[in-house]
Amino acid sequence: xxxxxxxxxxxxxxxxxxxxxxxxxxxxxxxxxxxxxxxxxxxxxxxxxxxxxxxxxxxxxxxxxxxxxxxxxxxxxxxxxxxxxxxxxxxxxxxxxxxxxxxxxxxxxxxxxxxxxxxxxxxxxxxxxxxxxxxxxxxxxxxxxxxxxxxxxxxxxxxxxxxxxxxxxxxxxxxxxxxxxxxxxxxxxxxxxxxxxxxxxxxxxxxxxxxxxxxxxxxxxxxxxxxxxxxxxxxxxxxxxxxxxxxxx
Amino acid sequence: xxxxxxxxxxxxxxxxxxxxxxxxxxxxxxxxxxxxxxxxxxxxxxxxxxxxxxxxxxxxxxxxxxxxxxxxxxxxxxxxxxxxxxxxxxxxxxxxxxxxxxxxxxxxxxxxxxxxxxxxxxxxxxxxxxxxxxxxxxxxxxxxxxxxxxxxxxxxxxxxxxxxxxxxxxxxxxxxxxxxxxxxxxxxxxxxxxxxxxxxxxxxxxxxxxxxxxxxxxxxxxxxxxxxxxxxxxx
Numbered sequence: 001x002x003x004x005x006x007x008x009x010x011x012x013x014x015x016x017x018x019x020x021x022x023x024x025x026x027x028x029x030x031x032x033x034x035x036x037x038x039x040x041x042x043x044x045x046x047x048x049x050x051x052x053x054x055x056x057x058x059x060x061x062x063x064x065x066x067x068x069x070x071x072x073x074x075x076x077x078x079x080x081x082x083x084x085x086x087x088x089x090x091x092x093x094x095x096x097x098x099x100x101x102x103x104x105x106x107x108x109x110x111x112x113x114x115x116x117x118x119x120x121x122x123x124x125x126x127x128x129x130x131x132x133x134x135x136x137x138x139x140x141x142x143x144x145x146x147x148x149x150x151x152x153x154x155x156x157x158x159x160x161x162x163x164x165x166x167x168x169x170x171x172x173x174x175x176x177x178x179x180x181x182x183x184x185x186x187x188x189x190x191x192x193x194x195x196x197x198x199x200x201x202x203x204x205x206x207x208x209x210x211x212x213x214x215x216x217x218x219x220x221x222x223x224x225x226x227x228x229x230x231x232x233x234x235x236x237x238x239x240x241x242x243x244x245x246x247x248x249x
Numbered sequence: 250x251x252x253x254x255x256x257x258x259x260x261x262x263x264x265x266x267x268x269x270x271x272x273x274x275x276x277x278x279x280x281x282x283x284x285x286x287x288x289x290x291x292x293x294x295x296x297x298x299x300x301x302x303x304x305x306x307x308x309x310x311x312x313x314x315x316x317x318x319x320x321x322x323x324x325x326x327x328x329x330x331x332x333x334x335x336x337x338x339x340x341x342x343x344x345x346x347x348x349x350x351x352x353x354x355x356x357x358x359x360x361x362x363x364x365x366x367x368x369x370x371x372x373x374x375x376x377x378x379x380x381x382x383x384x385x386x387x388x389x390x391x392x393x394x395x396x397x398x399x400x401x402x403x404x405x406x407x408x409x410x411x412x413x414x415x416x417x418x419x420x421x422x423x424x425x426x427x428x429x430x431x432x433x434x435x436x437x438x439x440x441x442x443x444x445x446x447x448x449x450x451x452x453x454x455x456x457x458x459x460x461x462x463x464x465x466x467x468x469x470x471x472x473x474x475x476x477x478x479x480x481x482x483x484x
Contacts, residue, residue: 049359073362077360077362080360086352088353088354088356090349090354091349106260106261106362
């Protein structure tokens with residue numbers, strides 16, 4: 001479980017996050033939604049320690065994470081998997097080497113054991129034969145799947161996904177969403193997903209947090225979102241005519 | 250701060266070793282073609298121009314060999330080749346690391362708990378510092394050889410005079426001085442270029458700008474340190 005207690009973040013004089021508090025449960029998919037520039041990515045970067053918060057606390061399973069030094073954060077880092085918006089696969093390494101990289105860096109596994117683990121992870125993301133492909137040879141959806149495989153290679157307790165569906169067609173988006181959901185439940189991970197994909201919200205959101213202008217504006221689940229009369233969230237989620245029609249039904 | 254981050258203890262030596270070997274091959278073997286071409290023609294031009302300038306019955310032709318040798322060893326091989334390599338290697342380092350920055354690959358390393366500055370930069374610095382003296386030494390031989398070919402082929406200086414000049418008043422310390430310069434320049438090129446790449450923000454346009462800045466600042470630093478080292482060590 002990850003807790004945020006009144007976290008704030010400023011870039012120069014601009015407030016990006018203001019007093020955001022939230023709890024992200026283990027074994028569930030916690031969605032963070034909001035428009036572009038609402039502070040989703042900054043919040044995720046603060047949660048994983050790529051950015052430092054100015055105020056508040058970030059707590060991982062009862063242990064304070066914010067304010068720790070790089071060295072003190074190391075044990076946490078190895079429990080964190082992250083899927084970046086563009087995949088962030090290492091260009092110079094093939095798929096197998098990409099997934100194997102964290103295993104080579106932090107475990108004493110033999111090459112055979114590492115290969116078995118890589119094959120398991122690639123099979124889990126439905127890419128059992130992609131080992132020797134280079135990132136430049138992969139489609140957008142395949143890159144995201146390899147990134148998920150790399151993120152789960154070290155059996156993390158926390159999985160962060162920053163807009164895993166961006167740039168993907170609706171069908172591939174659903175595949176990625178379902179994959180994240182299955183992995184979360186199968187490995188009992190605390191998963192946090194940033195998205196502004198309405199399908200994701202309705203399909204896999206166990207818990208949804210809506211950020212608006214850097215503040216937590218709304219919190220609930222899928223059923224709540226369909227019933228809410230909050231103007232900002234309705235404007236965001238049900239922006240299209242089709243979605244408005246769904247909401248009415 | 251950046252250099253301090255870079256000097257941290259490697260997470261796993263074997264991974265850094267692989268990177269180091271890759272960079273060694275990249276900086277050494279990968280640079281040989283351009284170094285050979287530039288050095289040979291540079292030596293040829295120096296020899297012919299020296300003959301042209303020293304054309305005097307009172308000056309023995311062997312002086313051409315002395316001048317060409319010392320110009321190549323003291324200045325042209327360590328400094329000119331380092332400037333050429335600042336263009337080739339410096340831009341490559343800055344664009345490689347800059348692209349990794351804008352595509353979040355460096356963030357991915359940090360998330361895994363890897364010291365990205367050390368992992369990306371340290372193998373490059375160590376590899377360059379070790380391989381540059383060899384590259385510069387090869388350049389010296391090729392420069393002098395280019396001068397001999399050009400001088401004898403064009404008939405401006407007989408082979409025996411050129412070789413006699415090469416052997417006259419040879420000061421081995423000059424080679425040591427050139428090696429010291431090449432090590433310093435290797436450190437400058439790799440750290441300055443890595444710094445510019447590592448601190449890239451934005452997209453493709455900024456990667457290109459970082460790459461240009463890396464070459465410009467490396468070249469300026471090389472020229473400044475060339476002067477400082479010459480003043481400190483040679484005089």
